[in-house]
Amino acid sequence: MSGSGPKFVWVNGEVLPADAPHLPVTDRGFQLGDGIFETLRAKGGRCTELPEHVARLRRSAAGLAFELPQNVDAVLADGIARLLAAEGLDGPGADASVRITVSRGVWASRGLLPPRDVHLVPTIVVQAWPVEPPPAGHLEHGIALVASRIRRDPQNPIVTLKTTSRADYVYARIEARAAGADDALFLTTAGHLSESTTANVFLVRTAPDGVLELATPALDCAILPGTTRSWLLRWAASAGLRPFEGLLTPDELATADEAFLSSSVAGVLPVTRFNGHPIGAGVPGPWARRARADREAVFGRG
Numbered sequence: 391m392s393g394s395g396p397k398f399v400w401v402n403g404e405v406l407p408a409d410a411p412h413l414p415v416t417d418r419g420f421q422l423g424d425g426i427f428e429t430l431r432a433k434g435g436r437c438t439e440l441p442e443h444v445a446r447l448r449r450s451a452a453g454l455a456f457e458l459p460q461n462v463d464a465v466l467a468d469g470i471a472r473l474l475a476a477e478g479l480d481g482p483g484a485d486a487s488v489r490i491t492v493s494r495g496v497w498a499s500r501g502l503l504p505p506r507d508v509h510l511v512p513t514i515v516v517q518a519w520p521v522e523p524p525p526a527g528h529l530e531h532g533i534a535l536v537a538s539r540i541r542r543d544p545q546n547p548i549v550t551l552k553t554t555s556r557a558d559y560v561y562a563r564i565e566a567r568a569a570g571a572d573d574a575l576f577l578t579t580a581g582h583l584s585e586s587t588t589a590n591v592f593l594v595r596t597a598p599d600g601v602l603e604l605a606t607p608a609l610d611c612a613i614l615p616g617t618t619r620s621w622l623l624r625w626a627a628s629a630g631l632r633p634f635e636g637l638l639t640p641d642e643l644a645t646a647d648e649a650f651l652s653s654s655v656a657g658v659l660p661v662t663r664f665n666g667h668p669i670g671a672g673v674p675g676p677w678a679r680r681a682r683a684d685r686e687a688v689f690g691r692g
């Protein structure tokens with residue numbers, strides 16, 4: 391069973407039926423996870439922060455030493471628009487999550503090392519789905535996180551890239567499910583907070599000088615530099631919270647007033663339990679609600 395889903399997919403410039411075969415099995419993305427991706431929100435057919443996502447896609451490609459077409463931004467904008475139209479996700483009120491996946495391309499030889507003297511043509515795919523609202527309980531009661539057994543090494547040059555090699559993340563999600571939690575939180579090798587499997591993490595806490603802070607792990611804590619994270623750090627100052635980026639411990643999460651996760655499609659989600667214990671009052675707090683509402687307003691009404 392492959393599940394029901396979108397009717398179309400955009401592959402290398404063409405909108406194709408979703409259930410047709412699309413890629414050779416020799417695609418290095420399939421064989422090796424030698425690829426990168428982005429996920430973003432498009433409301434009313436308008437992509438939110440597309441330039442930021444394309445910039446991060448370029449950064450991921452550069453990190454894996456492969457080249458994207460010069461005009462990849464125009465190619466993607468056109469591909470997304472055509473796919474959203476085909477799926478009927480471009481009208482007023484439509485709300486879509488869009489995934490861009492790019493692999494290094496097709497290469498029939500075995501082995502890890504990409505050829506130096508042959509220019510592989512990256513495989514570029516766009517998919518789109520209607521945005522599912524979070525399960526009601528997630529907003530009402532908040533979500534539960536558990537620390538993953540997988541540690542993230544801030545020295546690992548791959549760890550901050552959005553590659554399609556997601557086995558660690560899949561493993562962590564399975565760990566979370568086995569523990570009865572909604573998501574897993576990665577810690578760094580030194581034991582500091584890093585990020586969840588698909589989102590950055592934030593705490594609201596009172597600093598020793600009495601100032602209310604919005605705190606999040608720094609960029610050198612083996613995190614993806616989230617687009618929503620950047621937005622929230624700018625938002626904090628205007629909302630009356632002092633932004634803090636640095637080293638945070640599991641104890642600081644456990645004793646925070648509030649916590650939440652942030653990502654492009656799911657937006658801001660309150661976190662109310664960590665490793666089986668309540669955070670703050672154990673219910674979504676006012677800052678998480680306000681951050682969510684303000685972030686949702688960025689997407690517009692579609």
Ligand SMILES: Cc1ncc(COP(=O)(O)O)c(C=O)c1O
Nearest residue numbers: 588589590614616617618653654
């Ligand atoms: C591992 C990870 N961290 C953080 C994020 C949040 O990034 P953004 O806010 O750009 O969606 C994502 C989202 O895809 C992610 O996969």
